[in-house]
Amino acid sequence: MIYDAEFECISRGELEILQLKRLREVANRLYENVPFSKKKFDDAGIKPDDIKNIGDLKNLPFTYKEDLRDNYPFGLFTVPMDDIVRIHASSGTTGKPTVVGYTQNDIYTWSGLMARTLASAGVTKSDIIHNAYGYGLFTGGLGFHYGAETLGASVIPISGGNTKRQIMIMQDFGPTVLTCTPSYALHLSEVAEDLGADFKKMKLKVGVFGAEPWSNKMREEIENKLNLDAIDLYGLSEIIGPGVSSECIEAKDGLHIFEDHFIPEIIDPDTEEVLPYGEKGELVFTTITKQALPLIRYRTKDISVLNPEPCKCGRTHVRMERVSGRTDDMLIIRGVNVFPSQIESVLLNIEKVEPHYQLIVEREGALDILKVNVEVNESVFSDEIKGLQKLEKDIELEIKDLLGVNVTIKLVEPKTIQRSEGKAVRVIDNRKI
Numbered sequence: 001m002i003y004d005a006e007f008e009c010i011s012r013g014e015l016e017i018l019q020l021k022r023l024r025e026v027a028n029r030l031y032e033n034v035p036f037s038k039k040k041f042d043d044a045g046i047k048p049d050d051i052k053n054i055g056d057l058k059n060l061p062f063t064y065k066e067d068l069r070d071n072y073p074f075g076l077f078t079v080p081m082d083d084i085v086r087i088h089a090s091s092g093t094t095g096k097p098t099v100v101g102y103t104q105n106d107i108y109t110w111s112g113l114m115a116r117t118l119a120s121a122g123v124t125k126s127d128i129i130h131n132a133y134g135y136g137l138f139t140g141g142l143g144f145h146y147g148a149e150t151l152g153a154s155v156i157p158i159s160g161g162n163t164k165r166q167i168m169i170m171q172d173f174g175p176t177v178l179t180c181t182p183s184y185a186l187h188l189s190e191v192a193e194d195l196g197a198d199f200k201k202m203k204l205k206v207g208v209f210g211a212e213p214w215s216n217k218m219r220e221e222i223e224n225k226l227n228l229d230a231i232d233l234y235g236l237s238e239i240i241g242p243g244v245s246s247e248c249i250e251a252k253d254g255l256h257i258f259e260d261h262f263i264p265e266i267i268d269p270d271t272e273e274v275l276p277y278g279e280k281g282e283l284v285f286t287t288i289t290k291q292a293l294p295l296i297r298y299r300t301k302d303i304s305v306l307n308p309e310p311c312k313c314g315r316t317h318v319r320m321e322r323v324s325g326r327t328d329d330m331l332i333i334r335g336v337n338v339f340p341s342q343i344e345s346v347l348l349n350i351e352k353v354e355p356h357y358q359l360i361v362e363r364e365g366a367l368d369i370l371k372v373n374v375e376v377n378e379s380v381f382s383d384e385i386k387g388l389q390k391l392e393k394d395i396e397l398e399i400k401d402l403l404g405v406n407v408t409i410k411l412v413e414p415k416t417i418q419r420s421e422g423k424a425v426r427v428i429d430n431r432k433i
């Protein structure tokens, strides 16, 4: 079903006119309300009124995650705090999160886009949605929740965790739609198996999965194990949260980007040059309807390809291929974004450990496990085993407190972590997805 045919099936010509009008409004809004953005425009020698056609977008300055960090927490908001009704956040490259804000109107926009996303997965108001994305600062839980209500579906706000109880609720309440990360979907299937619960006897027909990379192979596995159609959706907090792009159930072949709200570009991350459709590069988005925190040419660091071919579902918006990787070293562990540099900064604050460490990511069953091997100095290593175990637990707690992620710390002998002559290999990712 197409939720918003007027905009989702708009002709390319009309779309460009709409995008240009909205882009000019956003550029003016930033220029007039955010000193940081005005300076960026001035430094680039450009004024919002210089935007005469949509091709002029490429002359505007980029926005980076660091810009949000440098203006932490609310410095890039274009409206006074009185007009902000919601705040979310995701991990940044340092200990500080990236903070995003929404006006009431932004919440309407976002809810509409999430209703669109659900509709493109074939969900209707008759469905019951088991929403196992985390509720809280993460945009997943509340993003889906509001979208489900806007569509008129019934939503079970189960959030993440307590998996056995989730299986019971799925059996008893009969949800027809499952929303969670793809790895959690697989975990649910394992726990169900242990409990002797059978997905073939449940009513689930579709799952809307995203927030972390996954592959078509993993899609097949999920579809077989959970007995449903699995749909990919993509988004990031800075741009709005989930609801930036979504697959359609008709084709399941690329994610339609909601171009009446976000203008995508693919660039070469090194030269920063815009690449033509069909070439692989870094995704860059410009938000053209958001009020509180509009961003121009935001560098996502996600790697994808844009496909302008018409789709059999009738939507005219370009499709992006599944995100195939990132240009930086960000890891996503059970939906939580983790940068090796964050782990490093915790370790470096602990006296007894050396600055030599390695992160090992594994998938045990369906769950991501992050192990950290850390060298300690000779005197610590010759301590009693009890002391070493306590230190391991202390570091684990510290990381959990600061970054919200569970890790397993293993203290290792001095000089056992391989030294490298070039870039240190800090991360070994053994997950096969």
Ligand code: DLL
Binding pocket: 090, 091, 133, 139, 140, 209, 210, 211, 212, 213, 214, 232, 233, 234, 235, 236, 237, 238, 241, 242, 243, 300, 302, 322, 323, 326, 332, 337
């Ligand atoms: O993960 C928003 C979201 C919530 C998307 C629920 C989908 C479902 P952040 O926490 O800011 O926001 O993380 C954004 O996650 O830059 C990608 O690297 C990655 N990501 C999100 N969706 C996908 C996907 C949410 N479908 C970062 N495939 C992004 C691959 C994804 N990676």
